[in-house]
Amino acid sequence: MGFLHRHRGLTPYLLLAPGVVWLGLFFLVPLGFLAYQSLESGSIDFGYAFSWSWGNYWNAIRNYRGHFERSLEYAGIATVLALVVSYPVAYWIAFRGGRWKNLLLLFIVAPFFVTYLIRTLAWQTILADHGLVVRTLHHLHVLGSTGRLLNTATAVVAGITYNFLPFMALPLYVSLEQIDGRLIEAAEDLYASRWKAFLRVTLPLSLPGVVAGTLLTFIPAAGDFINAQLLGSPTNHMIGNVIQSKFLELTDYPAAASMSFVLMAAIIVAVLAYARAVGTEQLTG
Amino acid sequence: MAVEPRVAPAPAGQTGPRIVDVRLEGVTKRFDDVVAVDDLSLEIEQGSFFALLGPSGCGKTTTLRMIGGFEEPTSGTIFLGDRDVVGLPPYRRDVNTVFQSYALFPHLSIFENVAFGLRRQGAERKGLRGRVLEMLHLVELEGMERRKPRQLSGGQQQRVALARALVCSPRVLLLDEPLGALDLKLRKQMQLFLKRIQHDIGITFIHVTHDQEEAMTMADRIAVMNKGRIDQLGSPDELYERPETPFVAGFLGVSNLLPGTVAGADVVRLDDGTQVHVAAEALQGRTGRVAVGIRPEKIRIDGGDANTLPGTVSESAYVGVATQYIVETGSGRLTVYVQNVRPGAEGAAPGDRLTLSWSPDATFVVDSTEGSA
Ligand SMILES: Nc1ncnc2c1ncn2[C@@H]1O[C@H](COP(=O)(O)OP(=O)(O)OP(=O)(O)O)[C@@H](O)[C@H]1O
Ligand SMILES: [Mg+2]
Numbered sequence: 001m002g003f004l005h006r007h008r009g010l011t012p013y014l015l016l017a018p019g020v021v022w023l024g025l026f027f028l029v030p031l032g033f034l035a036y037q038s039l040e041s042g043s044i045d046f047g048y049a050f051s052w053s054w055g056n057y058w059n060a061i062r063n064y065r066g067h068f069e070r071s072l073e074y075a076g077i078a079t080v081l082a083l084v085v086s087y088p089v090a091y092w093i094a095f096r097g098g099r100w101k102n103l104l105l106l107f108i109v110a111p112f113f114v115t116y117l118i119r120t121l122a123w124q125t126i127l128a129d130h131g132l133v134v135r136t137l138h139h140l141h142v143l144g145s146t147g148r149l150l151n152t153a154t155a156v157v158a159g160i161t162y163n164f165l166p167f168m169a170l171p172l173y174v175s176l177e178q179i180d181g182r183l184i185e186a187a188e189d190l191y192a193s194r195w196k197a198f199l200r201v202t203l204p205l206s207l208p209g210v211v212a213g214t215l216l217t218f219i220p221a222a223g224d225f226i227n228a229q230l231l232g233s234p235t236n237h238m239i240g241n242v243i244q245s246k247f248l249e250l251t252d253y254p255a256a257a258s259m260s261f262v263l264m265a266a267i268i269v270a271v272l273a274y275a276r277a278v279g280t281e282q283l284t285g
Numbered sequence: 286m287a288v289e290p291r292v293a294p295a296p297a298g299q300t301g302p303r304i305v306d307v308r309l310e311g312v313t314k315r316f317d318d319v320v321a322v323d324d325l326s327l328e329i330e331q332g333s334f335f336a337l338l339g340p341s342g343c344g345k346t347t348t349l350r351m352i353g354g355f356e357e358p359t360s361g362t363i364f365l366g367d368r369d370v371v372g373l374p375p376y377r378r379d380v381n382t383v384f385q386s387y388a389l390f391p392h393l394s395i396f397e398n399v400a401f402g403l404r405r406q407g408a409e410r411k412g413l414r415g416r417v418l419e420m421l422h423l424v425e426l427e428g429m430e431r432r433k434p435r436q437l438s439g440g441q442q443q444r445v446a447l448a449r450a451l452v453c454s455p456r457v458l459l460l461d462e463p464l465g466a467l468d469l470k471l472r473k474q475m476q477l478f479l480k481r482i483q484h485d486i487g488i489t490f491i492h493v494t495h496d497q498e499e500a501m502t503m504a505d506r507i508a509v510m511n512k513g514r515i516d517q518l519g520s521p522d523e524l525y526e527r528p529e530t531p532f533v534a535g536f537l538g539v540s541n542l543l544p545g546t547v548a549g550a551d552v553v554r555l556d557d558g559t560q561v562h563v564a565a566e567a568l569q570g571r572t573g574r575v576a577v578g579i580r581p582e583k584i585r586i587d588g589g590d591a592n593t594l595p596g597t598v599s600e601s602a603y604v605g606v607a608t609q610y611i612v613e614t615g616s617g618r619l620t621v622y623v624q625n626v627r628p629g630a631e632g633a634a635p636g637d638r639l640t641l642s643w644s645p646d647a648t649f650v651v652d653s654t655e656g657s658a
Pocket of ligand 1: 319345
């Protein structure tokens with residue numbers, strides 16, 4: 001105790017220490033190892049050796065550019081869809097939920113009680129060629145008589161949207177729930193219609209939730225491979241599928257590692273562009 | 286015991302027709318099984334500073350919220366000017382509110398907070414800046430327009446809330462305990478400040494408060510509310526000098542209430558047999574059991590007025606401007622304030638017997654307090 005008393009300035013660092021050690025051991029060290037691996041060359045039979053093989057990166061981009069683009073595109077569309085679907089739900093629970101709030105939140109999280117894989121397999125059934133959804137769409141002539149949903153981009157995006165919905169809905173709910181209802185009354189008192197009050201007060205005040213939800217959805221979605229694997233055809237495969245197969249099936253570790261880094265860079269660029277567009281001032285101010 | 290609100294005539298010296306800005310007719314608001322506002326009728330004249338005064342939970346906020354459009358009455362009608370506004374949303378009503386919590390928009394600058402209403406009204410861009418700055422000047426906040434609300438003190442935020450509501454030049458400004466969160470000194474300053482602004486711009490103010498001193502200081506007219514109804518409505522001095530119910534007598538200042546029975550056109554006989562003379566109009570046709578009221582500072586201990594009552598001093602306390610005595614009499618315990626006019630003058634001491642006296646004009650009569658709360 002005497003030590004801490006004499007060195008009070010150290011306390012914050014001591015409190016931070018477990019987190020820093022954890023992050024160092026389980027994130028930074030593997031990341032460094034992955035970076036090392038991404039610059040190796042060789043083959044699984046003769047072994048890989050470090051050789052500054054920057055070519056791995058060029059190959060990744062040259063050969064799999066389409067996969068990268070598709071990943072960002074599907075993740076982007078799914079994020080927007082999740083936002084559009086979650087916002088009204090989160091809004092409704094936050095402002096109209098009353099004493100049912102916690103129960104309704106539980107419903108949002110409920111799918112998480114089932115494993116990811118099973119949830120996605122369930123969508124296989126839902127979107128199956130002779131399933132109710134497809135038959136209804138045929139009936140309504142939304143889909144042509146040979147049209148299908150399974151093994152299409154639509155199915156993959158729908159799957160991603162569904163699987164990541166709670167990541168979007170919960171931060172949205174938290175930020176909406178914090179908004180003081182009297183601010184909305186004040187806006188209406190100052191001649192703002194319901195809609196204007198929403199646009200000028202509720203929406204800006206919920207932006208931190210929008211940003212958090214968007215990042216929590218987009219980032220993992222861009223690296224996802226389960227949805228493309230189970231709900232899409234090979235033409236819908238995302239970069240996650242390639243990385244997964246290189247790592248686990250082809251054991252081409254340098255290629256997989258370099259692709260992971262390219263994906264990471266792409267995500268960082270996308271996130272930075274997004275943060276700029278939303279305006280950090282809005283978020284911190 | 287329900288007392289009908291007695292709407293006093295317009296203040297003397299008024300010229301031209303009386304214009305009523307706000308009129309409530311038989312307004313009732315029920316929340317499930319709670320009657321928050323009970324068959325309330327009320328007229329508020331243009332340009333007046335009107336206070337709704339009453340204890341916690343008597344329905345002041347609910348009344349204000351119904352005028353603002355945040356609650357709809359269960360029954361009854363609300364007029365703003367000639368227009369029946371029941372059913373109109375807040376943004377279609379020509380009133381603005383200063384909320385107790387201020388409710389400033391945290392994401393907007395002070396300038397944008399004040400400009401909010403003008404922008405929604407579609408004010409011209411050119412004139413807008415000038416009007417906002419002028420209003421900030423009025424509330425003595427020039428130079429603050431770029432700050433965010435959380436960078437201001439409580440008193441400054443309060444003035445932003447005021448500026449934001451006033452800049453739209455509403456027909457009526459509603460203020461719900463706007464000074465509640467301020468410390469005493471700032472409160473006193475803001476009371477005078479609000480009064481001055483109201484006087485200068487001439488907009489009708491409806492000010493909700495549970496602080497009788499605040500209401501007396503600021504308002505031209507006060508409605509004293511009790512359990513969802515108006516007990517009495519009048520000018521501060523009318524309410525103080527001529528309270529009409531025991532509740533009003535007790536809520537505004539200290540009062541001595543002595544039970545008795547009406548025994549003539551201008552006489553009430555107390556229970557110990559003492560005859561008290563009152564002004565005939567103070568009885569207002571009451572008969573039977575009543576209570577006679579006298580304010581502590583209207584009672585003399587040196588005799589000389591028409592009504593007298595013998596008693597014994599049980600306590601005395603020197604409080605600077607006055608000395609307060611508690612005097613036990615055959616009709617109950619009375620509080621008496623005697624002004625300390627001459628230095629060193631000998632007052633009465635506990636145990637002294639003396640005769641209290643007061644004039645019939647200083648006597649008011651209210652319904653008996655027996656059998657009610
Ligand atoms: N939304 C509501 N739901 C249920 N009851 C309510 C609601 N609003 C007010 N009440 C009840 O109506 C009554 C009057 O409330 P109101 O807020 O008008 O009182 P007030 O005079 O403003 O009191 P205070 O001085 O404490 O602010 C109270 O009994 C209160 O509990
Ligand atoms: Mg209130």
